[in-house]
Amino acid sequence: MIKKVGFSTVDEILDDILKTLSSEFLEKIKKMTVDEFRFSQHADLRMTIKNKYFYRNKSREQLIESLDNKKEYIFLDGDVLSDIVLEKLYERITTMK
Secondary structure (H helix, E strand, C coil), X not given: CCCCCCCCCHHHHHHHHHXXXXXXXXXXXHCCCHHHHHHHCCCCHHXXXXXXXXXXXXXXXXXXXXXXXXXXXXXXXXXXXXXXXXXXXXXXXXXXX
């Protein structure tokens, strides 16, 4: 089996993060607003997203290309990516059954 060396889409990142979150934590997130969630994860998930999925991501170029508005993200950095991922993660968690 070939080891995965990068994350080329936000959906791949979301899938990877969701594997690590407990059901208790998911239920807690569902009770928050998106801003409360982003603020609560400033030191935890935000740092993981920046480091693992942006700075150490060997598929960073493909990730940037996969974003909807490429011109808007031409100067994408770890902070911008973490905001994008946290918002999408919140959307996915709050719409999960």
